[in-house]
Amino acid sequence: MSQQTRTLIAVDPRRARREGGVDRKARSTPGDRVVGAVSHVVLTIWAIVVILPMLWTLLSSFKSTREIFASPFGLPAQWNLDNYASAWGKYNFGQMFLNTVIVVGAALILVMLLGAMCAYVLARFSVPGSRVIYYLMLAGLTFPVFLAIVPLFFILQGMGLLNTLPGLILTYVAFALPFTVFFLFSFFKSLPYEIQEAAYVDGASEWRTFFQVMLPMAKPGLAAVAILNFLGLWNQFLLPVALNTDQAKYVLSQGMAAFASAAGYAVDFGALFAAVIITIAPVLLVYIFFQRQLQGSVTQGTSK
Missing domain, CATH: 1.10.3720.10 (MetI-like)
Incomplete structure (x- = not known):
């Protein structure tokens, strides 16, 4: 091993491994990828379950009672703070x-x-x-x-x-x-x-x-x-x-x-x-x- 290689290993071991062709990255197995994909799907579903009711509540807070029943999932006709002032x-x-x-x-x-x-x-x-x-x-x-x-x-x-x-x-x-x-x-x-x-x-x-x-x-x-x-x-x-x-x-x-x-x-x-x-x-x-x-x-x- 040359003196230059020893110096590089001492200063930057990661770079030395890359230049030496021995950079060993952690490889994910098919099982790891399946677990990761399932985890992301479950977390996405969970986030939707949590966020959608909160978003619906926020939009409904700008509607009148009649508008809530007439168009429960639509946007408010007028964005005002009357409900907040009333509450x-x-x-x-x-x-x-x-x-x-x-x-x-x-x-x-x-x-x-x-x-x-x-x-x-x-x-x-x-x-x-x-x-x-x-x-x-x-x-x-x-x-x-x-x-x-x-x-x-x-x-x-x-x-x-x-x-x-x-x-x-x-x-x-x-x-x-x-x-x-x-x-x-x-x-x-x-x-x-x-x-x-x-x-x-x-x-x-x-x-x-x-x-x-x-x-x-x-x-x-x-x-x-x-x-x-x-x-x-x-x-x-x-x-x-x-x-x-x-x-x-x-x-x-x-x-x-x-x-x-x-x-x-x-x-x-x-x-x-x-x-x-x-x-x-x-x-x-x-x-x-x-x-x-x-x-x-x-x-x-x-x-x-």
């Missing part, structure tokens, strides 16, 4: 949207703060009973929500928080906390102990080490679990229906159900479809803007 003001979806933002926003901040602190302590410190606490958190993931409705009703009633937004916030936090702790536990567990010890050597307290050193290092996991919690809390239906019967404090999910069933067959379907778009738009926007961060965070968490 937002006349049917009080503006107030329900505000209630949802308050409840979900406050619950998300609390559950991320408490969940991160709990996961950090369980993952980084040998606290007596920490394994028991961790397994109880895992047990909370398997506990069906509907079994807790009756106890929650009387607990919130005794605390004076029934039919209130603070009561709904606390309930959301309680049910989202086990998942948050379970998800963040592996992230904090995988962080190097040398950095934590270096912070102690520099004189940092436990609180400062957590908030300024360890928490920023777990940012990928925090981002992923925050997005997942947002999606779950925004779409929560059973808890607000059972624990929040005051119409002035309705959230979007129960407002949608009440709107669809209140008038029977005399529903304003144009406004109803506009309300659906108002309800799902924040979820879609959050996922569209943060999907790369979510996928990368989940991949990083599973590879550790």
Whole structure:
């Protein structure tokens, strides 16, 4: 082997293989091609099944009820926002949207703060009973929500928080906390102990080490679990229906159900479809803007 070839191999092995005629590319077998083709067909069908109803709902949100029944699959005769204005003001979806933002926003901040602190302590410190606490958190993931409705009703009633937004916030936090702790536990567990010890050597307290050193290092996991919690809390239906019967404090999910069933067959379907778009738009926007961060965070968490 010449000196030039050795140098080329050291600098660019891939180019050396190409020039040497030994570039071995992975060849797909007929079975691989069949699996790939079937996968693409299935994913295409699935995408059509998901996208077409959403597109139909969006188009129907610009139509009147008469036009929806006369031409359900046609384009709107006039593209106007009357249905959105009606849903937002006349049917009080503006107030329900505000209630949802308050409840979900406050619950998300609390559950991320408490969940991160709990996961950090369980993952980084040998606290007596920490394994028991961790397994109880895992047990909370398997506990069906509907079994807790009756106890929650009387607990919130005794605390004076029934039919209130603070009561709904606390309930959301309680049910989202086990998942948050379970998800963040592996992230904090995988962080190097040398950095934590270096912070102690520099004189940092436990609180400062957590908030300024360890928490920023777990940012990928925090981002992923925050997005997942947002999606779950925004779409929560059973808890607000059972624990929040005051119409002035309705959230979007129960407002949608009440709107669809209140008038029977005399529903304003144009406004109803506009309300659906108002309800799902924040979820879609959050996922569209943060999907790369979510996928990368989940991949990083599973590879550790």
